Amino acid sequence: MPISRRQFAVGAALAPVALRFATLPASAKVPTPTSQVLPVQQIKLGDAVVTAVSDGYLDLDPSLLSNIEMEEARAILQGAFQGEPPVTTGVNAYVVHLPEQTVLVDTGGAGAFPEMGKLQERLRAAEIPPEDIDVVLLTHLHPDHVGGLVLDGRLAFPNATVHLHQAEYDFWTSTENRDAAPDSAKGFFDAARQAMEVAGDKVETFTGNAELLPGITPRELPGHTPGHTGYMVGAGEDGLLIWGDIVHAGPIQFRHPEVTIAFDVDPKQAAETRKALFRDVAEKRTRVAGMHIAFPSVGHVVSEGEGYRFVSSDWQYSLD
Template structure:
């Protein structure tokens, strides 16, 4: 698969943004969160017969200037209405989810260890949850950005040695293409290198899929393209008790859920990302599907309800589960 001119131009704009994030010093990241660390954050919930554990890998600090189709002043108004401090940068979570079923332990995304000082809490989270890396039987990757594959390798070796790795065919082909890497701006090449390293190191344990495939028993893929060429979500279970782990549908959730027409500089295809976000928000609000997002304030699990105006939505976090 080759990189289209449109995607290349989008990548050229997004790459410096991502590199800028990667170069934010540790003290600035800590200051953005108030300078005091919380405990290792895990939370469990039931999804049908499965137990899902949300794990916080840390956080990102995103400047509101990176949003599109909205002025900073309007973004601040939306944030204030959601009781979020209207101060840029906005803190957004980086979450991962473990699905434990009778005969399998499935990790959905692997955080951003090594990308930023504010990330890298997945492994401590797994330990706190009593989940050994070698007990993970499958890793499902929503896409191959570095804040989703950071813990996949340790010293160049698989961190989850007994796991198959599932990723959309388009996503894997895009990031492992030498032609795409060569066509990308120089500062964007490390993202190709990181993704390729994961795919190459796991070798024949990497399984690609297309469409609405059941990637492992009980978990079905959903194509949610736009953020990256093969960006996907994963539906755990079925019916009213299901959970859609939707990956990076939003990055600044209070703003982009309220106004799904608002884009962000990280999206490879902004128009498609906006259309996908509008469609999936309308769907989960109508069908009352519970969702989980990698960039929603931890644990990132809840429901989307329709707002007071057409095309607007509100995120309703799920209540704490006292007894599983």
């Protein structure tokens, strides 16, 4: 409700009273903070609420990037006030609170990297018990997205069905693909296969872009992996596209969508998918969220020169 002149005057009259209480001497020094407050942001989308949760972060060496000179990459990072490499990128997951179901998109990278694995404790702190998750949607099967699905040999979300694209399941569970992969990539196949084996008959695969759950539609975004998938919650400007790994090094790849990363299974296709998606969400003003956008990770893509830039969404003060 907009504040009136009278309400403002009443508030101003009470301010000196509040100030007297606020300036009472403290009984002890407040400890110096050593970590951020709970990294959670919530967004209202019609009948749904999306909770963005940070699982941690990852430091990326720009040498992993292709189609850009290191001098230019460093200059872009400097211009974005990111200092010297490596590039620190977020690792995020999203809870979609639907009227009848609670859905988790990706599970973080528990066990994959030391700076990750915070999702479980942060969900509980946000009063979202893992047991209350009804559905897990996976954008793809890289370890920083599926690593938190299985903990201590058991499903971390025991009451959830697990959905992913059929092409993604087939690629990472293929013995032939694993045998043909370089030794440095075999661990990716092993982690994916283990997660799928433990999930067992809870795994349900899909193809295409038909509505998967009421209010949630998958969007095929191949290239980073064969079955890489985003999930659209709602529709139009009032919705949110959770797009997975469309970017890793945001300041660089928004400006230069042609830049790929060593983790792309098909770099050429990944770049084409990114270019087309940037153009689409910019034209349609679609709000987006990414697993590797700096937390809180929700915003819009806008055209700028020959590239794009990311504009973070404002904090929503009310979810009514």
